[in-house]
Amino acid sequence: MASKFSPPTQDELSKPRYSADTRAVHADDYMNTTNTDVAPPLHVATTYRYAEDPKVLRVVGDEDVHLTIPPNIYSRLAQPNTTRLESILSSLCHGHALTYSSGLSAFHAMLVYYRPRVIAISDGYHGCHGVIAIMKKLYRLKVVSLWDEQEWDEIDLREGDIIHVETPLNPSGEAINLLHFRELATKRGALLTVDSTFGPPGLQDPFVQGADCIMHSGTKYFGGHSDMLCGVLVVPPHKRDVWERMWKERMYLGSVMGNMEGWLGVRSLRTLELRVARQSESTTKIVEWLSTSLAGEGDDALLIQKVVERIQHASLQKEDMEWICKQMPGGYGPVFVIWMKSPKLARFLPSKLALFHHATSLGGVESLIEWRRMSDLGVDERVLRVSVGVENWEDLREDLREGFSGVEGLV
Numbered sequence: 001m002a003s004k005f006s007p008p009t010q011d012e013l014s015k016p017r018y019s020a021d022t023r024a025v026h027a028d029d030y031m032n033t034t035n036t037d038v039a040p041p042l043h044v045a046t047t048y049r050y051a052e053d054p055k056v057l058r059v060v061g062d063e064d065v066h067l068t069i070p071p072n073i074y075s076r077l078a079q080p081n082t083t084r085l086e087s088i089l090s091s092l093c094h095g096h097a098l099t100y101s102s103g104l105s106a107f108h109a110m111l112v113y114y115r116p117r118v119i120a121i122s123d124g125y126h127g128c129h130g131v132i133a134i135m136k137k138l139y140r141l142k143v144v145s146l147w148d149e150q151e152w153d154e155i156d157l158r159e160g161d162i163i164h165v166e167t168p169l170n171p172s173g174e175a176i177n178l179l180h181f182r183e184l185a186t187k188r189g190a191l192l193t194v195d196s197t198f199g200p201p202g203l204q205d206p207f208v209q210g211a212d213c214i215m216h217s218g219t220k221y222f223g224g225h226s227d228m229l230c231g232v233l234v235v236p237p238h239k240r241d242v243w244e245r246m247w248k249e250r251m252y253l254g255s256v257m258g259n260m261e262g263w264l265g266v267r268s269l270r271t272l273e274l275r276v277a278r279q280s281e282s283t284t285k286i287v288e289w290l291s292t293s294l295a296g297e298g299d300d301a302l303l304i305q306k307v308v309e310r311i312q313h314a315s316l317q318k319e320d321m322e323w324i325c326k327q328m329p330g331g332y333g334p335v336f337v338i339w340m341k342s343p344k345l346a347r348f349l350p351s352k353l354a355l356f357h358h359a360t361s362l363g364g365v366e367s368l369i370e371w372r373r374m375s376d377l378g379v380d381e382r383v384l385r386v387s388v389g390v391e392n393w394e395d396l397r398e399d400l401r402e403g404f405s406g407v408e409g410l411v
Contacts, residue, residue: 006030008091013237020092020202021273027091028084028266042263043080048072077251081262088269089222092201093214095234096243098250099262103197103217105255106231107131110215112253113246114191115139116162118155122146122176124166124195126376149184159189167206167327168198171372171385172312173283173335175199175324178209186210197221197363202276203330207236218265220363221334224275228264230257275365275390280331282393283386287313287336289397300401306411307349307404309339309382334388335362337372343381345407346371350384352406355391355399362387367396 007030008016016023028040035041050073051057072079082099089097100106108131111119119132119141135141144151146165157163163185167176178194185192193213194206200221206214216222218230235242250256257265290311293304313336314324324332340346349369350358356369367389372379388396 007087010237010240013090013094013096014207016091016094023091024088024269024272027088031080031084031087040081040084040263040266042259044259045079046075046259048074075259076254076256079259079262081259081266082257085257085262085265085269088266089218089232089234092269092272093232093234094205094207095214095236096240097232097234098243098246099218099257099265100231100233100250101255101257101261102229103215103219103231104128104131105253106215106217106233107195108134109231109246109250109253109255110193110213110233111135111141111162113242113249114160114162114193114213116141116160116191118142118144118152118157118161119164120144120146120152120157120162120190121164122166122169123378125170125197126378128164128166128195146181152188157188157190161188161190162193163190164193164195166195166197167204168314168333168335170198171335171376171379171383172337173198173314173333174312174317175314175320175328175332177320177323178206178211178327179323182210185212198333198335199328200272200276200363202273203280203333204328209327212236212239213242219361221272221276222265222269222363224268224272224364225264226361226364226366228261228268230261230265231255276334277331278390279334279388282391282396283313283334283336283388284315284332285393286386286388286397286400287311287315290338290400291316300404303401303404303408307341307345307407309341311339312337336386336388338384338386339380340382340384341411343373344410346373346382346384348407348410349403352403353399354402355396356386356403365390367391 086097086099104127107128142155144155163181165176165181182192191212194211196206196214197217197220214234216232218232293301315332356367359368360370360375368387370385372383372385373381
């Protein structure tokens, strides 16, 4: 029996009828027309049979295939698992979403589509700069600092170029004012693209601040269990034509998600709101404990002051709270940075922790800590990036306290 739900209209994408946690469970209900499974089945096919009746066969080229409605033809074009995933993401992100094989493949696809002459970008995630280096080799893309408007003038950043803002920022978890860069982009006719990986739906919606395109490494919070690779691009509701052209380009770039990954993504999005709200709330509590201890308050002040230099997180940007609360109404994010007093302390602390896994990446249900130098040579050797999971925050606090005690003798 067909579901009473249907794909969201343009109005429903920007002004949805149901809350996000409800849409995470039901946004793909319209696809429940050929099975009675409550949990969507995993489709592993790469190719699909044509209709048996020769009279209904219709010859079409790749670009004539409908993007969201069966019958499916070949999984590089579309397949049930990722179509479900994109339906849910479109609803949660208030736009038209496309999935890719990884966050970097999504970023690459975005640059291929817009083909800017100049891109303004911060340091942020080093992988994006690797993609930019390839584009520089291909067509001499020019790169300027996000923070240097004089450099923008010298190189003439203008219409069709990109101002790319990652917020919250990797690895610090600090927020950047999107409205400020929206104004700068409008003044020059440039596009504002936003990497919102650290601020998934439930925490922020960059379309509210005027983003032209949002990207996510869906590997992180959309996946949420450290078991799938995923990239996502989202364009505003009124830009369906852009979404369709991006879909056609993805078909030839070949950077599509696998069947299993698409199925895992659907499973994971069901609990996105629950997970991210818990993770963000716990992070804010842990950061408050650390910052107040550094300020000399509480029983742990002497210990933490001895080994920790400072903390970075959006919740500590006190002078920016007015715009941060508007930009991130759902919370400050589940990632923060600890600066230890020395590189040696940063290197050894992860080995003293029981609940935090020492690993790269973030966004999973388990808490991770990374001596960031392991995967990013451009980061100071004293930096530890912390991704808070869904464990009890007091247990995590105790684990950190014991870890600090364990390296105290190295000072």
